Amino acid sequence: DQVHAEVPEDLQIGDHGYKFRMVDGRVMPPYITPRCYGLSRRIETRPADVCFVSYPKSGTTWLSYIIVLLTGKAAASLESSFYWVESSWTHPMTESDIASDRSPRLFKSHMPYDMALGGTPAQNPCKYIYIARNPKDVCSSYFYFESGKSWSGFYNGGWDHWLQMFTDGKVHRGDWFEHVLSWWEHRNADNILFLTYEELKMDPRAGLTKIARFLDVELTPGKLDEVARKVSFSEMKTTEFSAMKGVKEFGKFFRKGEIGSWKEYFTVAQNERFDALYASRMGSSGLDFIFM
Numbered sequence: 001d002q003v004h005a006e007v008p009e010d011l012q013i014g015d016h017g018y019k020f021r022m023v024d025g026r027v028m029p030p031y032i033t034p035r036c037y038g039l040s041r042r043i044e045t046r047p048a049d050v051c052f053v054s055y056p057k058s059g060t061t062w063l064s065y066i067i068v069l070l071t072g073k074a075a076a077s078l079e080s081s082f083y084w085v086e087s088s089w090t091h092p093m094t095e096s097d098i099a100s101d102r103s104p105r106l107f108k109s110h111m112p113y114d115m116a117l118g119g120t121p122a123q124n125p126c127k128y129i130y131i132a133r134n135p136k137d138v139c140s141s142y143f144y145f146e147s148g149k150s151w152s153g154f155y156n157g158g159w160d161h162w163l164q165m166f167t168d169g170k171v172h173r174g175d176w177f178e179h180v181l182s183w184w185e186h187r188n189a190d191n192i193l194f195l196t197y198e199e200l201k202m203d204p205r206a207g208l209t210k211i212a213r214f215l216d217v218e219l220t221p222g223k224l225d226e227v228a229r230k231v232s233f234s235e236m237k238t239t240e241f242s243a244m245k246g247v248k249e250f251g252k253f254f255r256k257g258e259i260g261s262w263k264e265y266f267t268v269a270q271n272e273r274f275d276a277l278y279a280s281r282m283g284s285s286g287l288d289f290i291f292m
C-alpha cells in the first residue's frame, strides 16, 4: 500500500510504536511525504477553488460532503471528489493533472496556516474554509481513531499517554492550540471562513447558509432541506458515498458525531488540568468553544 511503499528513512518511532515524520518543525503522519507536501505548497490556486482545512477529527469529512454538495462536484466517491495533495495516501497525482482540472477544484488540508496549500493564503485567490472543534472532543475522537492504525504504527498506548502526547503537541499535525490559533488570527480575511463543529451541530441550517453565502452558491429552501438531510450524521454514516466505504481503514470515521463525548475519557483531574492549559494557551484570543 502507498503508505508503506515510500519506505521513508526519515520516519521516527515514538512511544508505543507511534510513527511520525517531522515536517517544517511539526509532527506529521508518515503519509505526509516531502514530495506531496512540496506539491501542495506549489499549487497555483484560482478564485473559484475551495480548500477546506482542519485539525484532524474536527468535522473534516462532514464539511467536505457539504462543500461537495453545494458546489455540485460529486465524483464517483466522496474521497475522489477533492484533492488531498499533501498526502501520499489517496490517488497518486501529478502537478499537471491538478493544473489541467477545471475549477472549482476542491482541496483538503490538515495544515496550520504557515504550511497552507498554495503557499500563503493572503496571497492566493482560493477560498479557505477552516473548521475547528473543541479540543477535548478532538483529543478523544483522535484517540479512538489512531489506536491500532497501520499509519500510526499500530499505536497501542492508553488514554493517559495519548492525552499527554496531545497536550505536548506530539500527535500527528502537531499542537492543536497553535494550529487553530494560526487560522483564527486570519479569520477576517476575505478568502477565509472560520467555522466551528459546534455551530454546525447546534444549527446546521444556519451553518449551511453561511457556507453557501461564502461560496457564492444559491441555496433555495428545497436545496437547503436536501443538503441538511444528506449531511446529517445518520445519513452520512449509512450512505456508501459519504461514509467513504471504499477507503481502507476509514471505517472509523463516524463514531458518535456529538458534542461532549470527551466526558467518557477525561478523569476529573485530567479535565481540571486541561482547563488550566486551555485558559493559558487560548488566553484572550476571543475564540470560545461549546464543550457541553
Ligand code: A3P
Pocket (backbone or CB within 6 Å): 054, 055, 056, 057, 058, 059, 060, 061, 062, 137, 140, 141, 142, 144, 201, 231, 232, 233, 234, 236, 253, 254, 255, 256, 257, 258, 261
Ligand atoms: P467523533 O469521533 O466524536 O464521533 P474528521 O472527519 O475531521 O476526521 O472528524 C471526524 C469526527 O466528525 C467524528 O467525531 C465523526 O463522528 C464526526 N462526524 C462525521 N460526520 C458527521 C456529521 N454528519 N455530523 C456530525 N459529526 C460528524
